[in-house]
Amino acid sequence: MSQKRSIFEEVETRDKAVPQTGVIDRAKRGARGPIRLWLMLIFVLVVAMILVGGLTRLTDSGLSITEWKPVTGALPPMSEADWQSEFELYQEIPEYQLQNKGMSLSEFKTIYWWEWGHRQLGRVIGLVWALGFVGFLVARKIPPGWTPRLLLLGALGGVQGAVGWWMVSSGLEGSRLDVASYRLAIHLGLAFIILGFLGWYILMLSREERDLMQARRSREARLFGMGTGLLHLAFVQILLGALVAGIDAGRNYIDWPLMAGGFLPPDPFQLEPLWRNFFEDDGLVQFMHRMAGYLLVVFAIIVWNRARRSPNATTRFAFNAALAMILLQMVLGIITVMYSAPLHFAILHQLGAILAWVLILRARFAAQYPRLQSVRG
Structure with missing residues:
Protein backbone atom coordinates (compact mmCIF):
# COMPACT_ATOMS: atom_id res chain seq x y z
CA MET A 1 0.00 0.00 0.00
CA SER A 2 1.46 3.31 -1.06
CA GLN A 3 2.09 5.92 1.55
CA LYS A 4 0.64 9.39 1.35
CA ARG A 5 3.08 12.13 0.53
CA SER A 6 3.30 15.26 2.59
CA ILE A 7 2.47 18.40 0.74
CA PHE A 8 5.80 19.73 1.99
CA GLU A 9 7.80 16.81 0.59
CA GLU A 10 10.26 17.80 -2.09
CA VAL A 11 9.25 16.42 -5.39
CA GLU A 12 12.05 15.26 -7.75
CA THR A 13 12.33 17.66 -10.62
CA ARG A 14 13.52 16.79 -14.06
CA ASP A 15 16.17 18.82 -15.81
CA LYS A 16 14.53 21.11 -18.26
CA ALA A 17 16.00 21.53 -21.70
CA VAL A 18 18.01 24.70 -21.94
CA PRO A 19 17.33 26.68 -25.11
CA GLN A 20 20.27 26.43 -27.46
CA THR A 21 21.63 29.37 -29.40
CA GLY A 22 23.52 29.36 -32.66
CA VAL A 23 21.74 26.22 -33.88
CA ILE A 24 22.41 27.05 -37.52
CA ASP A 25 26.16 27.05 -36.95
CA ARG A 26 26.40 24.12 -34.55
CA ALA A 27 24.04 21.54 -36.02
CA LYS A 28 25.88 19.44 -38.60
CA ARG A 207 32.02 33.06 -43.02
CA GLU A 208 29.54 31.17 -40.89
CA GLU A 209 26.20 30.15 -42.34
CA ARG A 210 24.37 32.32 -39.84
CA ASP A 211 26.48 35.31 -40.86
CA LEU A 212 25.70 34.75 -44.53
CA MET A 213 21.98 34.48 -43.87
CA GLN A 214 21.98 37.73 -41.92
CA ALA A 215 24.16 39.50 -44.48
CA ARG A 216 21.89 38.51 -47.36
CA ARG A 217 19.09 40.55 -45.81
CA SER A 218 21.24 43.65 -46.43
CA ARG A 219 22.27 42.68 -49.96
CA GLU A 220 22.56 45.46 -52.51
CA ALA A 221 20.57 43.87 -55.30
CA ARG A 222 21.25 46.49 -57.96
CA LEU A 223 24.98 46.57 -57.28
CA PHE A 224 25.06 42.77 -57.24
CA GLY A 225 23.35 42.72 -60.64
CA MET A 226 25.83 45.21 -62.05
CA GLY A 227 28.68 43.17 -60.62
CA THR A 228 27.26 40.10 -62.34
CA GLY A 229 27.15 41.98 -65.63
CA LEU A 230 30.75 43.09 -65.13
CA LEU A 231 31.78 39.50 -64.46
CA HIS A 232 30.08 38.32 -67.67
CA LEU A 233 31.69 41.06 -69.74
CA ALA A 234 35.10 40.19 -68.30
CA PHE A 235 34.47 36.56 -69.26
CA VAL A 236 33.73 37.55 -72.86
CA GLN A 237 36.97 39.56 -72.91
CA ILE A 238 38.89 36.52 -71.61
CA LEU A 239 37.44 34.39 -74.42
CA LEU A 240 38.45 37.00 -76.99
CA GLY A 241 41.92 37.04 -75.46
CA ALA A 242 42.11 33.28 -76.01
CA LEU A 243 41.18 33.78 -79.67
CA VAL A 244 44.00 36.34 -79.97
CA ALA A 245 46.46 33.89 -78.41
CA GLY A 246 45.21 31.02 -80.55
CA ILE A 247 46.21 32.68 -83.84
CA ASP A 248 49.08 34.81 -82.49
CA ALA A 249 47.10 37.94 -83.34
CA GLY A 250 48.84 39.87 -80.56
CA ARG A 251 52.08 39.83 -82.53
CA ASN A 252 50.66 41.82 -85.43
CA TYR A 253 49.28 45.38 -85.58
CA ILE A 254 51.56 46.64 -82.84
CA ASP A 255 50.59 50.31 -83.13
CA TRP A 256 48.13 51.84 -80.67
CA PRO A 257 45.51 53.30 -80.50
CA LEU A 258 45.23 52.76 -84.28
CA MET A 259 45.72 49.53 -86.19
CA ALA A 260 48.04 49.82 -89.20
CA GLY A 261 47.31 53.53 -89.21
CA GLY A 262 43.50 53.21 -89.18
CA PHE A 263 40.65 52.56 -86.78
CA LEU A 264 39.87 49.22 -88.45
CA PRO A 265 42.57 46.80 -89.56
CA PRO A 266 42.95 46.45 -93.34
CA ASP A 267 40.72 43.85 -95.08
CA PRO A 268 38.97 42.57 -91.93
CA PHE A 269 36.53 40.36 -93.87
CA GLN A 270 38.71 38.74 -96.51
CA LEU A 271 38.17 35.11 -95.44
CA GLU A 272 35.28 32.97 -96.66
CA PRO A 273 32.84 32.02 -95.35
CA LEU A 274 32.28 35.24 -93.44
CA TRP A 275 32.15 33.68 -89.96
CA ARG A 276 35.79 32.51 -90.22
CA ASN A 277 37.01 36.09 -89.97
CA PHE A 278 35.73 36.37 -86.39
CA PHE A 279 37.96 33.45 -85.37
CA GLU A 280 40.86 33.38 -87.83
CA ASP A 281 41.54 36.91 -89.14
CA ASP A 282 44.27 38.27 -86.88
CA GLY A 283 43.35 41.90 -87.47
CA LEU A 284 39.63 41.49 -86.78
CA VAL A 285 40.18 39.25 -83.76
CA GLN A 286 42.58 41.74 -82.18
CA PHE A 287 40.17 44.59 -83.02
CA MET A 288 37.34 42.78 -81.19
CA HIS A 289 39.61 42.21 -78.20
CA ARG A 290 40.52 45.91 -78.10
CA MET A 291 36.92 47.11 -78.38
CA ALA A 292 35.70 44.68 -75.72
CA GLY A 293 38.51 45.91 -73.47
CA TYR A 294 37.41 49.54 -73.86
CA LEU A 295 33.80 48.54 -73.18
CA LEU A 296 34.87 46.61 -70.08
CA VAL A 297 36.75 49.63 -68.71
CA VAL A 298 33.81 51.99 -69.34
CA PHE A 299 31.32 49.64 -67.70
CA ALA A 300 33.70 49.02 -64.78
CA ILE A 301 33.80 52.78 -64.14
CA ILE A 302 29.98 52.93 -64.23
CA VAL A 303 29.74 50.05 -61.73
CA TRP A 304 32.43 51.63 -59.53
CA ASN A 305 30.55 54.94 -59.52
CA ARG A 306 27.45 53.10 -58.31
CA ALA A 307 29.50 51.23 -55.69
CA ARG A 308 30.79 54.53 -54.27
CA ARG A 309 27.29 55.08 -52.85
CA SER A 310 27.32 51.78 -50.99
CA PRO A 311 26.90 52.25 -47.21
CA ASN A 312 29.33 49.39 -46.63
CA ALA A 313 33.05 50.26 -46.54
CA THR A 314 34.15 46.70 -47.38
CA THR A 315 31.97 46.66 -50.48
CA ARG A 316 33.30 50.02 -51.64
CA PHE A 317 36.88 48.83 -51.19
CA ALA A 318 36.19 45.61 -53.13
CA PHE A 319 34.91 47.54 -56.15
CA ASN A 320 37.82 50.00 -55.88
CA ALA A 321 40.23 47.07 -56.11
CA ALA A 322 38.37 45.54 -59.06
CA LEU A 323 38.44 48.79 -61.05
CA ALA A 324 42.12 49.36 -60.28
CA MET A 325 43.02 45.89 -61.57
CA ILE A 326 40.92 46.30 -64.72
CA LEU A 327 42.69 49.59 -65.51
CA LEU A 328 46.08 47.99 -64.88
CA GLN A 329 45.10 45.06 -67.09
CA MET A 330 44.25 47.44 -69.93
CA VAL A 331 47.70 49.04 -69.63
CA LEU A 332 49.32 45.59 -69.62
CA GLY A 333 47.36 44.69 -72.74
CA ILE A 334 48.50 47.80 -74.59
CA ILE A 335 52.14 47.19 -73.63
CA THR A 336 51.90 43.53 -74.66
CA VAL A 337 50.62 44.46 -78.11
CA MET A 338 53.07 47.30 -78.67
CA TYR A 339 56.00 44.99 -77.88
CA SER A 340 54.58 42.26 -80.14
CA ALA A 341 53.55 39.96 -77.27
CA PRO A 342 56.90 38.77 -75.87
CA LEU A 343 56.60 35.80 -73.53
CA HIS A 344 57.09 37.71 -70.24
CA PHE A 345 54.55 40.44 -71.09
CA ALA A 346 52.03 37.94 -72.48
CA ILE A 347 52.09 35.74 -69.38
CA LEU A 348 51.90 38.81 -67.12
CA HIS A 349 48.82 39.90 -69.07
CA GLN A 350 47.27 36.48 -68.49
CA LEU A 351 48.02 36.73 -64.78
CA GLY A 352 46.34 40.14 -64.82
CA ALA A 353 43.22 38.53 -66.27
CA ILE A 354 43.16 36.05 -63.38
CA LEU A 355 43.52 38.80 -60.78
CA ALA A 356 40.84 40.95 -62.41
CA TRP A 357 38.48 37.96 -62.58
CA VAL A 358 38.96 37.12 -58.90
CA LEU A 359 38.62 40.74 -57.73
CA ILE A 360 35.40 41.23 -59.72
CA LEU A 361 34.09 38.02 -58.18
CA ARG A 362 35.00 39.25 -54.69
CA ALA A 363 33.29 42.59 -55.29
CA ARG A 364 30.16 40.81 -56.48
CA PHE A 365 30.22 38.65 -53.35
CA ALA A 366 30.58 41.75 -51.17
CA ALA A 367 27.42 43.19 -52.72
CA GLN A 368 25.54 39.94 -52.16
CA TYR A 369 26.79 39.34 -48.61
CA PRO A 370 27.88 42.72 -47.17
CA ARG A 371 29.81 42.50 -43.92
CA LEU A 372 28.10 43.90 -40.85
CA GLN A 373 29.59 47.14 -39.60
CA SER A 374 28.91 49.62 -36.84
CA VAL A 375 26.81 52.73 -37.35
CA ARG A 376 30.03 54.71 -37.59
CA GLY A 377 31.09 52.49 -40.50
Missing part, protein backbone atom coordinates in the same frame (compact mmCIF):
# COMPACT_ATOMS: atom_id res chain seq x y z
CA ARG A 29 28.29 22.28 -39.19
CA GLY A 30 30.82 20.14 -40.98
CA ALA A 31 34.50 20.89 -41.47
CA ARG A 32 34.08 24.32 -43.05
CA GLY A 33 37.62 25.43 -42.19
CA PRO A 34 39.46 22.35 -43.51
CA ILE A 35 37.29 22.24 -46.64
CA ARG A 36 38.07 25.89 -47.28
CA LEU A 37 41.81 25.19 -47.01
CA TRP A 38 41.43 22.24 -49.37
CA LEU A 39 39.61 24.40 -51.92
CA MET A 40 42.25 27.10 -51.54
CA LEU A 41 44.93 24.54 -52.45
CA ILE A 42 42.96 23.54 -55.55
CA PHE A 43 42.48 27.22 -56.37
CA VAL A 44 46.25 27.82 -56.32
CA LEU A 45 46.80 24.72 -58.47
CA VAL A 46 44.22 25.89 -61.03
CA VAL A 47 45.89 29.32 -61.23
CA ALA A 48 49.22 27.55 -61.82
CA MET A 49 47.51 25.37 -64.43
CA ILE A 50 46.26 28.40 -66.35
CA LEU A 51 49.68 30.04 -66.31
CA VAL A 52 51.50 26.85 -67.32
CA GLY A 53 48.93 26.39 -70.09
CA GLY A 54 49.67 29.91 -71.29
CA LEU A 55 53.40 29.23 -71.31
CA THR A 56 52.78 25.96 -73.14
CA ARG A 57 50.90 27.89 -75.82
CA LEU A 58 53.49 30.67 -76.03
CA THR A 59 56.33 28.16 -76.46
CA ASP A 60 54.40 26.22 -79.16
CA SER A 61 54.58 23.10 -77.01
CA GLY A 62 50.93 22.08 -76.92
CA LEU A 63 51.09 19.57 -79.78
CA SER A 64 54.26 17.78 -78.68
CA ILE A 65 52.29 14.89 -77.13
CA THR A 66 50.07 13.39 -79.81
CA GLU A 67 48.19 10.83 -77.72
CA TRP A 68 45.78 11.06 -74.81
CA LYS A 69 46.64 8.57 -72.09
CA PRO A 70 45.04 9.80 -68.85
CA VAL A 71 46.67 7.06 -66.73
CA THR A 72 49.76 5.67 -68.46
CA GLY A 73 50.65 9.11 -69.81
CA ALA A 74 51.60 10.15 -66.28
CA LEU A 75 55.01 8.59 -66.90
CA PRO A 76 57.34 10.43 -69.29
CA PRO A 77 59.60 8.53 -71.72
CA MET A 78 62.04 6.48 -69.63
CA SER A 79 64.61 5.53 -72.25
CA GLU A 80 66.13 6.84 -75.46
CA ALA A 81 63.99 4.38 -77.40
CA ASP A 82 60.86 5.80 -75.76
CA TRP A 83 61.97 9.34 -76.58
CA GLN A 84 62.60 8.40 -80.18
CA SER A 85 59.15 6.79 -80.42
CA GLU A 86 57.47 9.97 -79.10
CA PHE A 87 59.52 12.08 -81.48
CA GLU A 88 58.49 9.96 -84.45
CA LEU A 89 54.83 10.45 -83.55
CA TYR A 90 55.38 14.20 -83.44
CA GLN A 91 57.10 14.11 -86.84
CA GLU A 92 53.85 12.86 -88.40
CA ILE A 93 51.76 15.93 -87.55
CA PRO A 94 51.50 19.15 -89.61
CA GLU A 95 53.26 21.35 -87.04
CA TYR A 96 56.50 19.44 -87.50
CA GLN A 97 56.20 18.93 -91.24
CA LEU A 98 55.26 22.53 -92.07
CA GLN A 99 56.97 24.50 -89.31
CA ASN A 100 59.53 22.53 -87.31
CA LYS A 101 61.01 20.19 -89.90
CA GLY A 102 64.60 19.41 -88.99
CA MET A 103 64.03 19.87 -85.23
CA SER A 104 66.50 17.89 -83.14
CA LEU A 105 65.52 15.38 -80.45
CA SER A 106 66.94 17.73 -77.83
CA GLU A 107 64.71 20.58 -79.05
CA PHE A 108 61.73 18.23 -79.06
CA LYS A 109 62.38 17.28 -75.43
CA THR A 110 62.09 20.95 -74.42
CA ILE A 111 58.59 21.39 -75.82
CA TYR A 112 57.60 17.89 -74.67
CA TRP A 113 58.36 18.72 -71.04
CA TRP A 114 56.16 21.84 -71.17
CA GLU A 115 53.15 19.86 -72.40
CA TRP A 116 53.86 16.92 -70.07
CA GLY A 117 54.06 19.30 -67.11
CA HIS A 118 50.76 20.89 -68.11
CA ARG A 119 49.02 17.53 -68.28
CA GLN A 120 50.70 16.31 -65.10
CA LEU A 121 49.46 19.34 -63.21
CA GLY A 122 45.95 18.49 -64.38
CA ARG A 123 46.35 15.00 -62.95
CA VAL A 124 47.57 16.44 -59.65
CA ILE A 125 44.50 18.70 -59.45
CA GLY A 126 42.21 15.75 -60.10
CA LEU A 127 43.98 13.67 -57.46
CA VAL A 128 43.86 16.43 -54.84
CA TRP A 129 40.14 16.90 -55.49
CA ALA A 130 39.38 13.15 -55.34
CA LEU A 131 41.35 12.49 -52.16
CA GLY A 132 39.83 15.50 -50.41
CA PHE A 133 36.27 14.81 -51.48
CA VAL A 134 36.34 11.12 -50.57
CA GLY A 135 38.06 11.88 -47.26
CA PHE A 136 35.53 14.49 -46.18
CA LEU A 137 32.64 12.34 -47.43
CA VAL A 138 33.74 9.22 -45.55
CA ALA A 139 34.36 11.25 -42.40
CA ARG A 140 30.92 12.86 -42.80
CA LYS A 141 32.43 16.30 -42.48
CA ILE A 142 30.82 17.92 -45.52
CA PRO A 143 28.35 20.63 -44.41
CA PRO A 144 24.69 20.22 -45.43
CA GLY A 145 24.09 21.25 -49.03
CA TRP A 146 27.76 21.24 -49.99
CA THR A 147 28.11 17.74 -51.45
CA PRO A 148 26.58 18.69 -54.85
CA ARG A 149 28.77 21.80 -55.02
CA LEU A 150 31.94 19.84 -54.40
CA LEU A 151 30.87 17.15 -56.86
CA LEU A 152 30.32 19.86 -59.46
CA LEU A 153 33.96 20.90 -59.16
CA GLY A 154 35.10 17.33 -59.84
CA ALA A 155 32.73 16.98 -62.79
CA LEU A 156 33.94 20.24 -64.33
CA GLY A 157 37.53 19.08 -63.88
CA GLY A 158 36.78 15.85 -65.74
CA VAL A 159 35.08 17.75 -68.56
CA GLN A 160 38.07 20.09 -68.73
CA GLY A 161 40.41 17.16 -69.33
CA ALA A 162 38.25 15.94 -72.21
CA VAL A 163 37.99 19.46 -73.68
CA GLY A 164 41.77 19.76 -73.46
CA TRP A 165 42.25 16.68 -75.62
CA TRP A 166 39.48 17.85 -78.00
CA MET A 167 41.47 21.05 -78.37
CA VAL A 168 44.81 19.31 -78.96
CA SER A 169 43.32 16.88 -81.49
CA SER A 170 42.32 19.79 -83.73
CA GLY A 171 46.00 20.46 -84.45
CA LEU A 172 47.08 16.89 -85.21
CA GLU A 173 45.70 16.57 -88.72
CA GLY A 174 44.90 18.60 -91.82
CA SER A 175 47.05 21.66 -92.44
CA ARG A 176 46.80 23.38 -89.04
CA LEU A 177 49.98 24.51 -87.34
CA ASP A 178 48.17 25.19 -84.07
CA VAL A 179 45.04 24.10 -82.26
CA ALA A 180 41.70 25.59 -83.32
CA SER A 181 41.39 28.99 -81.66
CA TYR A 182 37.73 28.55 -80.70
CA ARG A 183 38.57 25.28 -78.94
CA LEU A 184 41.37 27.04 -77.09
CA ALA A 185 38.86 29.71 -76.03
CA ILE A 186 36.46 27.05 -74.71
CA HIS A 187 39.31 25.34 -72.84
CA LEU A 188 40.47 28.58 -71.21
CA GLY A 189 36.90 29.73 -70.54
CA LEU A 190 36.11 26.52 -68.68
CA ALA A 191 39.26 26.97 -66.59
CA PHE A 192 38.04 30.42 -65.52
CA ILE A 193 34.58 29.02 -64.75
CA ILE A 194 36.17 26.43 -62.45
CA LEU A 195 38.27 29.17 -60.87
CA GLY A 196 35.12 31.25 -60.37
CA PHE A 197 33.26 28.47 -58.58
CA LEU A 198 36.30 27.80 -56.39
CA GLY A 199 36.63 31.47 -55.49
CA TRP A 200 32.92 31.82 -54.67
CA TYR A 201 32.89 28.70 -52.51
CA ILE A 202 36.02 29.82 -50.65
CA LEU A 203 34.40 33.18 -49.92
CA MET A 204 31.23 31.46 -48.67
CA LEU A 205 33.18 29.11 -46.40
CA SER A 206 35.14 32.02 -44.94
